[in-house]
Amino acid sequence: MTDFPTPHTVKQQLQACRSKEETFKALVTLSKALPRLSGEEKTEDNKIKGCESAVWLIVEEDAGRRYFRADSDAKLMRGVLVAVISLVTGKTQQAIQEKDLKAELAELNLSSYLTSSRSNGVLAILQALQA
Amino acid sequence: MAFDSYTLRNQFPILQQTAYGYPLAYLDNAATTQKPLFVLDAIQDYYRSFNANVHRGAHFLSDRATNHFEQARERLAHFINAPKNSHVIWSKGATEAINMVAYGLEHLLQKDDEILITSLEHHANLVPWQQLAFRTGARLRVLPLTSNGEWENEYQKYFTDRTRIFAATQVSNAIGVSTPLKTMIAEAQKYHAFTLVDGAQAVAHYPVDVQDIDCDFYVFSGHKMYGPTGIGVLYGKSQALEVLIPYQTGGEMVRHVAYQATEFNLLPYRLEAGTPHIEGAIGLAAACEFLTQQDRPALLAWEQKLANHVYTRLIKEGGIELYSPEKNTTLVSLSVPNIHTIDLNAYLDSKGVAVRAGSHCAHPLMAQLGVSGTLRASFACYNTLEEADQFCDVLLEAIEILGDD
Numbered sequence: 161m162t163d164f165p166t167p168h169t170v171k172q173q174l175q176a177c178r179s180k181e182e183t184f185k186a187l188v189t190l191s192k193a194l195p196r197l198s199g200e201e202k203t204e205d206n207k208i209k210g211c212e213s214a215v216w217l218i219v220e221e222d223a224g225r226r227y228f229r230a231d232s233d234a235k236l237m238r239g240v241l242v243a244v245i246s247l248v249t250g251k252t253q254q255a256i257q258e259k260d261l262k263a264e265l266a267e268l269n270l271s272s273y274l275t276s277s278r279s280n281g282v283l284a285i286l287q288a289l290q291a
Numbered sequence: 292m293a294f295d296s297y298t299l300r301n302q303f304p305i306l307q308q309t310a311y312g313y314p315l316a317y318l319d320n321a322a323t324t325q326k327p328l329f330v331l332d333a334i335q336d337y338y339r340s341f342n343a344n345v346h347r348g349a350h351f352l353s354d355r356a357t358n359h360f361e362q363a364r365e366r367l368a369h370f371i372n373a374p375k376n377s378h379v380i381w382s383k384g385a386t387e388a389i390n391m392v393a394y395g396l397e398h399l400l401q402k403d404d405e406i407l408i409t410s411l412e413h414h415a416n417l418v419p420w421q422q423l424a425f426r427t428g429a430r431l432r433v434l435p436l437t438s439n440g441e442w443e444n445e446y447q448k449y450f451t452d453r454t455r456i457f458a459a460t461q462v463s464n465a466i467g468v469s470t471p472l473k474t475m476i477a478e479a480q481k482y483h484a485f486t487l488v489d490g491a492q493a494v495a496h497y498p499v500d501v502q503d504i505d506c507d508f509y510v511f512s513g514h515k516m517y518g519p520t521g522i523g524v525l526y527g528k529s530q531a532l533e534v535l536i537p538y539q540t541g542g543e544m545v546r547h548v549a550y551q552a553t554e555f556n557l558l559p560y561r562l563e564a565g566t567p568h569i570e571g572a573i574g575l576a577a578a579c580e581f582l583t584q585q586d587r588p589a590l591l592a593w594e595q596k597l598a599n600h601v602y603t604r605l606i607k608e609g610g611i612e613l614y615s616p617e618k619n620t621t622l623v624s625l626s627v628p629n630i631h632t633i634d635l636n637a638y639l640d641s642k643g644v645a646v647r648a649g650s651h652c653a654h655p656l657m658a659q660l661g662v663s664g665t666l667r668a669s670f671a672c673y674n675t676l677e678e679a680d681q682f683c684d685v686l687l688e689a690i691e692i693l694g695d696d
Contacts, residue, residue: 180311180641181641181692184637184638184641184692184693185692188692188693188695192696212633212649213631213633213634214663233631233663234631234633234634235630235631235634235693236631236633236634236637236693237631237633237634
């Protein structure tokens with residue numbers, strides 16, 4: 161397992177991609193940085209509705225800051241989760257809610273390859289992060 | 292060879308395009324097929340030349356529209372070898388046709404009656420029966436078929452004196468196997484059960500003879516056989532259609548209406564409330580004509596050859612689970628351990644290959660196979676060997692990239 165990447169590293173890796181193939185490869189690399197959830201943590205309550213693949217999200221709070229752990233049965237989605245979580249983890253709820261996450265994801269080239277039903281899934285994840 | 296997919300392809304304008312700079316390989320034909328010019332022209336001709344409501348207002352255009360509409364019914368009856376035109380009821384598609392039967396037979400079902408389906412059914416041939424069972428207190432039972440489409444042992448025990456309805460698919464949409472249809476129908480008939488066959492995945496590939504199958508009801512959708520969306524057929528034997536209570540009522544299906552009571556019209560109109568999908572019926576009849584003009588055994592042989600070509604290439608690679616049979620099928624259904632089919636699909640799409648990933652509206656079957664979903668490449672007469680190879684090449688590339696752990 162590699163260390164959880166900073167938003168800067170994520171940005172560098174994704175913005176360097178010149179083709180969809182390269183984006184897929186970058187997401188596979190990013191996916192390796194996601195600590196997997198245990199079977200017990202993958203509950204219906206933790207599951208995010210509206211994703212084509214199964215996605216689970218756990219929010220933890222420590223000293224007013226939010227930390228996110230997540231998992232998916234699809235690898236590309238795990239890569240996307242690493243990218244999204246890097247943008248918000250360790251921040252206060254208010255700071256997270258003030259972010260324009262859709263725009264930040266678009267900057268990372270992530271809206272381009274997502275199919276519409278899958279991007280709906282990503283929107284559901286963004287909603288859960290900003291709840 | 293009498294048939295050449297490369298020439299036939301020219302009749303499908305939509306296929307002459309690229310996707311993200313790659314040749315578009317449309318291999319999602321089990322979901323919907325593309326439409327030939329012959330069908331597109333027939334639809335346009337209807338609107339340009341004789342659009343009017345049917346069975347009403349005797350005037351020049353209405354007469355022409357009615358004639359074409361009823362000729363379309365006749366062509367459909369001929370296409371499936373129905374004994375009379377009135378055995379062909381227009382529906383929105385296979386799903387609506389099954390619902391028409393499930394609602395229409397409700398008055399004949401009692402508590403503890405049994406509705407039998409097979410384990411290879413699409414949700415369309417499952418949920419309407421399950422809901423009918425909930426409404427009536429009948430029991431839904433499932434006849435287990437193996438993933439080769441064969442009987443499990445002791446299948447006879449599933450047919451009982453309480454079996455009132457038996458509904459089965461002719462060809463599985465998810466794994467492409469054909470079911471032992473005629474034996475199953477014969478078995479159901481011993482118990483005087485109503486029999487319904489879901490032919491949605493069969494009509495584009497196999498000649499259908501409803502009298503030979505001898506089922507009470509046969510349903511299919513137009514859009515999976517080169518016809519338009521929103522039109523399909525419910526075929527029924529006379530006595531089977533006669534007992535159906537119309538699940539929709541309104542105009543066109545009546546003979547006389549008073550505030551106290553309504554006298555319904557005769558078949559087929561009794562089951563066709565409202566202005567019908569005239570354009571759809573005409574387009575579907577054109578699709579039948581298109582298919583009839585082809586060397587159909589050659590078309591089927593070609594589609595099976597493409598599926599077999601993919602199967603043979605992929606089985607050699609190893610590490611790929613194949614759920615469709617090696618031969619006698621027109622699709623390939625697969626999964627790759629540790630790689631989500633959604634990811635494979637995203638990669639294939641990025642290189643112009645259109646396939647379907649997921650459960651194929653068959654959750655119980657996926658559970659039986661022990662997978663959450665499969666990747667399905669399904670072939671039509673216009674597909675080429677190059678497209679079959681494009682699918683294999685891009686899939687192997689996807690496995691290489693996505694399999695990196």
